[in-house]
Amino acid sequence: AQSVTQLGSHVSVSEGALVLLRCNYSSSVPPYLFWYVQYPNQGLQLLLKYTSAATLVKGINGFEAEFKKSETSFHLTKPSAHMSDAAEYFCAVSDRSASKIIFGSGTRLSIRP
Amino acid sequence: EAQVTQNPRYLITVTGKKLTVTCSQNMNHEYMSWYRQDPGLGLRQIYYSMNVEATDKGDVPEGYKVSRKEKRNFPLILESPSPNQTSLYFCASSPFGDFGNTIYFGEGSWLTVV
Numbered sequence: 677a678q679s680v681t682q683l684g685s686h687v688s689v690s691e692g693a694l695v696l697l698r699c700n701y702s703s704s705v706p707p708y709l710f711w712y713v714q715y716p717n718q719g720l721q722l723l724l725k726y727t728s729a730a731t732l733v734k735g736i737n738g739f740e741a742e743f744k745k746s747e748t749s750f751h752l753t754k755p756s757a758h759m760s761d762a763a764e765y766f767c768a769v770s771d772r773s774a775s776k777i778i779f780g781s782g783t784r785l786s787i788r789p
Numbered sequence: 790e791a792q793v794t795q796n797p798r799y800l801i802t803v804t805g806k807k808l809t810v811t812c813s814q815n816m817n818h819e820y821m822s823w824y825r826q827d828p829g830l831g832l833r834q835i836y837y838s839m840n841v842e843a844t845d846k847g848d849v850p851e852g853y854k855v856s857r858k859e860k861r862n863f864p865l866i867l868e869s870p871s872p873n874q875t876s877l878y879f880c881a882s883s884p885f886g887d888f889g890n891t892i893y894f895g896e897g898s899w900l901t902v903v
Contacts, residue, residue, distance in 0.1 A: 685829065710892075719793075719879055719894035720832075766831060776822065776847060777892060781831040 678703045678769050682780035690788045695754040697783050699741075699767030702748065709750040710768040710777070711741055720766065726750060737761070762787045791816050795880050795895035802870055802902055810865045810898050812880030818893075820883045821863040822847070823855065825876040826897075832879065838863055870902040 683698040701707055708727050712720040724735025731743040737760075741752045750767060764784045770777040793814045802808050814821065822837040824847075834847030838857040852874055854866040863882075867874060880895040 682831075717897075719896045720892075721894075722891045725891065776834050776837060779824075779832040781829055 678707065678778050680767050680769050680778055680780035682765075682767050682783050684783055685781065686784045686786065688786040688788060689757050691759055692756050695739075695752070695757045695761065695785065697752040697765050697767075697785065699750045699752065699780060700748050701750060701767070701769045703769055707769045709741075709743060710770075711735065711739070711750075711752050712766045712768060712779075714764045714766065714782075716763070723752070723765070757785075757787050759787050759789070761785060791893060793880055793882055793893050793895040795878070795898045797898060798896065799899045800901070802900070804871055804902055805869050808867050808870060808900075810867075810878060810880075810900070812863045812865065812895060813861050814863075814880075814882040814893070815861065816882060816893065817860065818882040818884055819860070821857065822881045822883075822892075823853070823863070823865045824879045824881065825849065826879060827876050835865070835878075867900075870900075872902045874900065875902050876900060 679702045681700045710725045711723040713723050714720050723739050724733045726733050726743045734740045739754045741750050764782050766782050767780040768777045796811045819840045823835040824832040826832050833849045835853050836855040838844045841860050844855050844857050878898045881892045883892045
């Protein structure tokens with residue numbers, strides 16, 4: 677069975693600081709991995725996805741994530757946080773045979789001025 | 790513009806009063822799904838549909854029904870709502886099969902059952 681664990685329900689960083697949101701997955705087959713962002717009162721929007729091509733994936737708004745099979749991780753990073761990055765972030769996993777995508781419990785990112 | 794549209798966006802209802810949340814997509818996607826979002830639990834799948842007249846249970850189907858009579862529409866039905874169904878609901882759609890495809894989400898429906 678697939679699962680996703682997001683470490684830290686709330687992360688707070690200063691504006692301009694590095695953003696690191698952690699995600700570990702469990703899957704018996706090569707996974708597809710996703711990061712979604714949810715701004716207040718909105719639906720989820722895809723930030724980036726890994727589908728077995730390059731292990732370093734670049735997404736929108738300056739975010740990127742690296743697929744590390746040996747660590748079963750897919751952490752999300754951004755070199756310099758902006759106030760507009762404040763949102764909730766969800767890591768998710770699926771595979772070719774699955775009929776669904778499994779979401780993590782989410783990490784709320786706050787940005788301090 | 791590619792869209793998943795849900796209605797209503799906000800609803801307060803009473804226990805036991807049947808309600809339907811509609812969902813429509815304009816991208817000709819085969820796959821549609823309903824999720825509920827609760828604090829600390831992320832998104833949990835309620836039901837999904839791989840195509841017209843093909844629906845199946847997700848992780849938390851109890852208390853819900855769905856139908857898929859047309860490709861574009863996938864309504865969520867609460868026959869007898871209870872307070873534990875108070876939640877934020879999302880409809881989503883995606884091209885069939887390969888889940889490397891992006892999932893498109895609606896803006897969400899806030900449901901309160903009193």
